[in-house]
Amino acid sequence: MKLVLIAAHDPNLVIGNNGELPWHYSEDLKFFKKQTMGYPIVMGRVVFEELNEKPLPGRENIVLTRSKSYDHVKSFKSIDEALVYLKDSEKVFIIGGGEIYKQTIDRADELIITEIKKKFEGDTFFPEYRDKIGSIWEEYWREEHKEFDFVKLRKV
Numbered sequence: 001m002k003l004v005l006i007a008a009h010d011p012n013l014v015i016g017n018n019g020e021l022p023w024h025y026s027e028d029l030k031f032f033k034k035q036t037m038g039y040p041i042v043m044g045r046v047v048f049e050e051l052n053e054k055p056l057p058g059r060e061n062i063v064l065t066r067s068k069s070y071d072h073v074k075s076f077k078s079i080d081e082a083l084v085y086l087k088d089s090e091k092v093f094i095i096g097g098g099e100i101y102k103q104t105i106d107r108a109d110e111l112i113i114t115e116i117k118k119k120f121e122g123d124t125f126f127p128e129y130r131d132k133i134g135s136i137w138e139e140y141w142r143e144e145h146k147e148f149d150f151v152k153l154r155k156v
């Protein structure tokens with residue numbers, strides 16, 4: 001199983017503010033949908049609440065929480081339990097938020113990053129990885145746009 005973290009961050013690695021995305025780029029949402037469609041997506045409880053507890057269609061939604069359980073979506077109390085459940089999937093996407101990225105980046109095979117060019121106020125960050133490009137991470141694909149670049153990195 002290939003584990004992929006997919007995230008959008010600003011130049012300071014900001015990914016969120018007050019439980020929400022600090023920006024709205026519809027092209028980025030389309031890109032996210034295209035990358036993840038058909039694959040399981042794993043998210044923290046805060047992200048699921050940001051989705052108003054409505055699973056994203058066309059993808060198996062998995063929520064990580066130690067405090068809640070849901071009737072309409074599968075949840076796990078640990079990342080290990082979730083990944084054991086998903087072990088036969090070809091590819092699994094970690095879609096955030098900050099707590100979940102931090103706990104999974106070391107075991108990720110790939111990062112799919114939207115590099116937002118403008119700076120935003122934020123209280124939630126993607127873990128630092130850019131200092132490891134060239135050692136642990138290798139950028140192998142980049143698509144440039146006016147307000148952001150889409151970038152794919154794989155573990156060397």
Ligand SMILES: NC(=O)c1ccc[n+]([C@@H]2O[C@H](COP(=O)([O-])OP(=O)(O)OC[C@H]3O[C@@H](n4cnc5c(N)ncnc54)[C@H](OP(=O)(O)O)[C@@H]3O)[C@@H](O)[C@H]2O)c1
Nearest residue numbers: 007008016019020021044046047064065066096097098099
């Ligand atoms: N820019 C992006 O690409 C992007 C993507 C996603 C999210 N975000 C932003 O990130 C922010 C949310 O991130 P966050 O760090 O606050 O929250 P989060 O990572 O979405 O969720 C944290 C919650 O997940 C549960 N959790 C954490 N580790 C766990 C583990 N090992 N096992 C089981 N459950 C675990 C806990 O839920 P319980 O408290 O219920 O136990 C914890 O409170 C929002 O602002 C959102 O907009 C940005």
